[in-house]
Amino acid sequence: MMYDVVIVGAGVIGGMLARQLSKYRLSVCLLEKENDVAMGASRANSGIVHGGYDPEPGTLKAKLNAEGVEKLFNVAAELHAPILRNGSFVCAFGTEEEENTLRELYERGQVNGIPNLSLISGEEAREMEPALSEKVSLVLNVPNAGIVCPYELTIAAIGNAMDNGVCLKTNYAVNGIEKTEKGFTVTSAAGEVVEAKYVVNCAGCYSDKIAQLVGDNFFTIIPRAGEYMMLDKTEGSRVSHTIFQVPSVEGKGILVSPTVDGNLLTGPTAIKVADPACTETTPEGLEQVARLASKSVPSVNFRQVITSFSGVRSSEKNGDFIIIPANGVENMVHVAAIDSPGLTSCVAIADYTIELLREMGLVTECDPTFNGTRENPHAFREMNDDEKDAYIKEHPAYGKIVCRCETVNEGEIRDAIRRNPPATDIDGVKRRTRSGMGRCQGGFCMPYVMRLLSEENNTPMEQITKNGAGSEQLKHRI
Numbered sequence: 110m111m112y113d114v115v116i117v118g119a120g121v122i123g124g125m126l127a128r129q130l131s132k133y134r135l136s137v138c139l140l141e142k143e144n145d146v147a148m149g150a151s152r153a154n155s156g157i158v159h160g161g162y163d164p165e166p167g168t169l170k171a172k173l174n175a176e177g178v179e180k181l182f183n184v185a186a187e188l189h190a191p192i193l194r195n196g197s198f199v200c201a202f203g204t205e206e207e208e209n210t211l212r213e214l215y216e217r218g219q220v221n222g223i224p225n226l227s228l229i230s231g232e233e234a235r236e237m238e239p240a241l242s243e244k245v246s247l248v249l250n251v252p253n254a255g256i257v258c259p260y261e262l263t264i265a266a267i268g269n270a271m272d273n274g275v276c277l278k279t280n281y282a283v284n285g286i287e288k289t290e291k292g293f294t295v296t297s298a299a300g301e302v303v304e305a306k307y308v309v310n311c312a313g314c315y316s317d318k319i320a321q322l323v324g325d326n327f328f329t330i331i332p333r334a335g336e337y338m339m340l341d342k343t344e345g346s347r348v349s350h351t352i353f354q355v356p357s358v359e360g361k362g363i364l365v366s367p368t369v370d371g372n373l374l375t376g377p378t379a380i381k382v383a384d385p386a387c388t389e390t391t392p393e394g395l396e397q398v399a400r401l402a403s404k405s406v407p408s409v410n411f412r413q414v415i416t417s418f419s420g421v422r423s424s425e426k427n428g429d430f431i432i433i434p435a436n437g438v439e440n441m442v443h444v445a446a447i448d449s450p451g452l453t454s455c456v457a458i459a460d461y462t463i464e465l466l467r468e469m470g471l472v473t474e475c476d477p478t479f480n481g482t483r484e485n486p487h488a489f490r491e492m493n494d495d496e497k498d499a500y501i502k503e504h505p506a507y508g509k510i511v512c513r514c515e516t517v518n519e520g521e522i523r524d525a526i527r528r529n530p531p532a533t534d535i536d537g538v539k540r541r542t543r544s545g546m547g548r549c550q551g552g553f554c555m556p557y558v559m560r561l562l563s564e565e566n567n568t569p570m571e572q573i574t575k576n577g578a579g580s581e582q583l584k585h586r587i
């Protein structure tokens with residue numbers, strides 16, 4: 110089959126583009142090299158909906174961040190992806206230099222058209238946020254900012270795209286793009302072939318490698334890792350805003366933020382790495398996170414850390430997003446160097462990319478069957494006790510708790526394995542349901558999750574993996 114559009118990379122950018130394209134009478138195919146979606150930067154980042162005061166005016170980042178905030182809140186609501194407008198504080202610690210930077214950021218925010226920004230004193234900020242350090246002297250208050258779960262958003266966007274007819278092919282590592290008379294052939298390392306009229310490169314840290322397949326060498330991705338520590342829910346209400354420090358050339362600095370799931374997140378560092386696949390954490394990185402997070406919020410209790418992780422940004426030397434037609438061939442677009450605020454801007458980036466495709470000749474006729482609302486995967490959690498009781502009587506699997514830390518039940522896990530895009534391994538279930546994300550980090554629930562994956566997919570337990578081939582958990586039966 111000849112698809113209208115093939116998208117390379119199922120992160121939040123490729124996923125949201127697929128979802129926005131599924132509004133039209135188009136055949137769309139999303140190709141992902143990993144065994145699940147949201148496996149790159151969209152899996153491990155801060156999850157902040159940035160207000161838009163930071164990007165330099167006139168850049169694509171400034172435009173798409175400013176447009177993207179409200180677009181993201183609207184689409185996330187349609188997709189039932191958890192999102193919360195908690196606002197953010199950017200803090201100066203008593204030096205004139207930092208306070209002047211905050212004033213510049215305030216001005217920049219005005220130029221970028223960001224609503225309701227204000228500069229408030231340390232005392233005013235501490236009235237709203239009592240755990241804030243006594244050393245905080247001036248704060249940029251950003252009420253339009255928020256928090257979102259990045260992988261849930263990506264899964265929801267791709268699930269909705271699939272429900273509207275988009276084809277997802279995982280384990281499809283693109284290693285060849287050939288221009289043909291009618292369009293393109295896009296081949297995988299395993300020798301599969303997909304044909305398309307238009308190709309969009311959304312391959313994150315590997316977008317320069319995909320560009321090179323059509324002879325485009327005009328940008329190089331510089332991968333920069335960011336390490337985090339996630340704290341238990343007992344620390345989750347330490348602050349209600351996202352607390353930043355004055356940003357530097359290295360990035361937006363170490364933040365302290367609640368998450369939409371009720372944990373506390375601290376990080377990230379910003380370290381250049383040679384290999385984009387390197388998501389290790391280091392003692393030095395985590396020490397830096399603890400030290401700088403404590404500078405903003407001294408009472409954070411780091412004994413309550415439940416996990417640490419790292420994500421890799423795809424940066425480029427000019428510092429802006431690259432969203433442009435390919436040089437080497439017609440009818441291909443690169444959506445590259447989408448580092449922060451890429452998550453915030455994802456819907457705006459998708460819409461901007463569709464505009465470019467239209468200019469290239471893609472015909473976008475509205476599909477009247479498009480349904481932009483995704484079934485709420487958290488519907489059971491949101492019921493009151495009586496409603497839950499009644500629901501469990503009809504669907505007993507919802508009454509069997511699998512993950513005690515996060516109170517995830519069997520019904521929710523079976524749904525995650527059945528619903529688009531289906532969870533195929535233990536980590537896939539974890540990202541969709543939070544089973545294994547609590548204090549014990551899967552120590553108790555993992556065997557139960559494996560049994561459900563085995564039953565649902567009719568696969569022997571020995572073949573169930575944690576995160577793709579080679580991560581089988583059981584050797585053989587004894």
Ligand SMILES: Cc1cc2nc3c(=O)[nH]c(=O)nc-3n(C[C@H](O)[C@H](O)[C@H](O)COP(=O)(O)OP(=O)(O)OC[C@H]3O[C@@H](n4cnc5c(N)ncnc54)[C@H](O)[C@@H]3O)c2cc1C
Binds near residue numbers: 120155334447
């Ligand atoms: C540490 C960190 C903190 C961040 N914090 C924020 C924040 O708070 N707010 C915000 O707005 N943004 C933030 N960002 C930026 C945001 O995470 C990214 O902009 C966004 O996730 C980029 O999505 P993407 O789809 O372009 O890339 P990715 O999520 O990396 O997706 C690219 C996909 O392409 C696939 N792929 C690669 N090569 C191939 C191939 N050959 N064939 C098939 N598939 C391929 C990859 O496996 C991957 O799944 C942060 C990023 C990092 C790393």
